[in-house]
Amino acid sequence: MTITTPQPGGGSTWLPDWRPEDQAFWESQGKARAWTTLILTTAALTMAFITWFLVSALVVRLPQIGFQFSPSQLFWLAAMPGLAGGTLRLVHMFLVPIYGTRHVVSLSTLSLLIPLTGWFYAVQNPATPFWVLMLLAFLAGLGGGNFSSFMPSTSMFFPKRLQGTALAIQAGIGNFGVSVVQFVTPWVIGFALLGGMAWIGEPQTMTRAGVDSQIYLQNAPLVMIPFVAVFGITAWLFLKSIPITSNFREQFDIFRSGNTWAQTSIYIMTFGGFSGLSATFPLLIRQVYGGFEGAPDPLAWAFWGPLVGSASRVVAGPVADRLGGARVTHWAGLGMLVSAFLVTLTLAPTSLDSFGLFVSAMLALFFFAGIGNASTFKQMPMLFPPRQAGGVIGFTAAIAAYGPFIFGMLFAWSFGAFQSAAPVFYGLIVFFAFNVVLNWVLYARKNAPFPC
Template sequence: MPTPSVTSRGPSAPDGTWLERWEPENDAFWRNGGASLAWRTLTITTLCLTMAFMSWFLVSALVVRLPQIGFKFSPTELFWLAAMPGLAGGTLRLVHMFLTPMVGTRHVVSLSTLSLLLPLVGWFYVVQDISTPYWVLMVLAFLAGLGGGNFSSFMPSTSLFFPKRLQGTALAIQAGIGNFGVSIVQFVTPWVISFPLLAGATWMGTSQTMVKGGVTSQVWLQNAPAVMIPLVAVFGITAWLLLKSVPVKANFAEQFDIFRSRHTWSMTSLYIMTFGAFSGLSATFPLLIKQIYGQFPGAPDPLAWAFWGPLVGSASRVVAGPLSDKLGGARVTHWAGLGMLGAALWVTTLTQPSGLESFPMFVAGMLTLFFFAGVGNASTFKQMPMLFPPRQAGGVIGFTAAIAAYGPFLFGMLFAWSFAQFKAATPVFWGLAAFFAFNVALNWWMYARRGAANPC
């Protein structure tokens, strides 16, 4: 019986973790098992990434309820709590960006997912005790950033599994669905905390008394992390059992070669514009609604509206992936940046209201900003694999994602400063508009204009 040719064999992993070979650009290899393994990996990793984003943004969903159940925190302290997962997420992404070529997809995805149990179990207990010191909550808010860190190893891993012609689609699906974790946790939390999750189970804890608008009710804040704990455990174990690792390896020092390219820095700026804005506004949107419109009679519940922002941004990211594969990432990024610029200027007219009549327009302006940020998230991730070879592209994806993940921390600090100094969020949105305009010009000159040296 003849030995199969090297061009027709599919992938195999004799040691249980590392594949012998991986050639996604080889059509025969892709048909003979490569495609099925890539899509399986994408499915499992995306489920794990969704739980990571839910864990990362859990604090943003809980922080608006803490004063209502008796925690005594100032608005600045609340913004710090909302910002801390962003600080951790960005910092941990700087570590994660190196991990996939060093230890492989299987170990990174499974162990990183299981690490989410630390903040989830911690938050399960502390929300039941209003005497918990502020520093303990800050530590747990930082640990929630473990979920944010995962992105910078999961996404480079996915970029290695797919051919260039499908990378825009694959990365948009994974990041877009993963980003849905933000809106899921902000949407589900108000509902799941409203009833005892397991009636009669004393280990689930007791209710807290919430006072909102003079109305008293019973809530179970611990339910929000509780529903996530078993899912995290199951997905983490599944990743360990079913995932493999692509044989693209590099040590820590070798991966620093990406910093010699000007494209690393330009793409970092573009991704800060898109994902930095998405993540930063996702984390602070509930508090923005509370601070800007919460003083009026009949003020809206922030969590009844805030989840729409990340939902819209996540959905547009999924749709914009195939569009970027078809039209080119730079062209889509150009129009996304212009859309973000227009939306930011629109919002500046709605941040110092005299009543609730402008609230629908404020939400519309913010959702427009989220929509174009999601589109730009997808298109920039199409640009990077076109500018770099596979291993370097993974590193650049990880690095840009790491820096942009400081969005929740940076936005939290900016809004805290703006409200303290000017009693309004308007200066922040003017600053964002200027930053968006700079990046539109940068992307047009380097990648989108006719005759650009590196069209992508």
């Protein structure tokens, strides 16, 4: 880690000094700057998650407006943002120590305008080729990549005693973007925006349960575009970068620690589970319960999962600060394990009678995943010094961001081979059990070698 002074010509970007562990410095100027940065970057991160999960809200409507895609193709579309998000996070994890918070947050936020504009046009034409939608789905992953630069940046702005709370607030509110896009989409597509001006496009005819209605699916990306533009410009105008820098090569030292790999596995359980199920929950409802008369609208239910998980992440941050991240992760993992088992009891329904238990078990799974997301991000800053902690947060977040891609592929395989989602959840039960034991042995038990 290198403490630097502002570079020539960079006075508007780099702060001259940053010492959050110094109480006098924190109270006099650090606290205000840190919380301001948290607010601005959290707003931008929320838009990143909205963009990242936009495809999950659109994909269930595509067959209803004339797109001729198989279930496997739909799961591929839902999975593609996860592939991009995880890959781009592997890049983002290195950016803040090189370019600084201001440049990374503002420019990466403005980049979200590319997929949003693309989806605005693509959904208006059912003849849009599948490969074009796959490309746009991949570009939606730009939003997923942002997490691995925004979160390490935040961890550097706060003292260790507050990092669990700050990271939980940022990630939890950012995660609300998943619920926002899945909740807003069914509502906003139901009417013409701005009085039906010509440039907004024509409505599409949606056929659902034999009933035709007119919708504007392009409204879903359109309403997000001005918010992205405003937040990106605001970040450029008001954010500063802290003088903690490192080159690309120096940041690879995190991979020499076994804790990096253990924390990665645990975070795959928590955030990988959250993000993967958030992206596939609408399609899962459609595939498992969509064949019954009076079947539920997937988007009327799917947004509750990420909403519950995001809320529990915000609440669990201060709890992890008080009780310790490892202990909270332990109980969160056990909760995820039990919830996944309950889900398996509802995946071969003969009627809609088991839908209530299915949704309840899924919401419990999201709830405990959200708690685990917060507690694991409390563990990492306790195990590593600030610059390395930022790198570990970025790396674990990058790998876990493959959740939507992995889950999409697993469900596509499972339905194709077994006509059921049960094999996926059986595998999750085994994986959750492994990580509960790993966390207990290394971090949570009495006399653990790395208590955190």
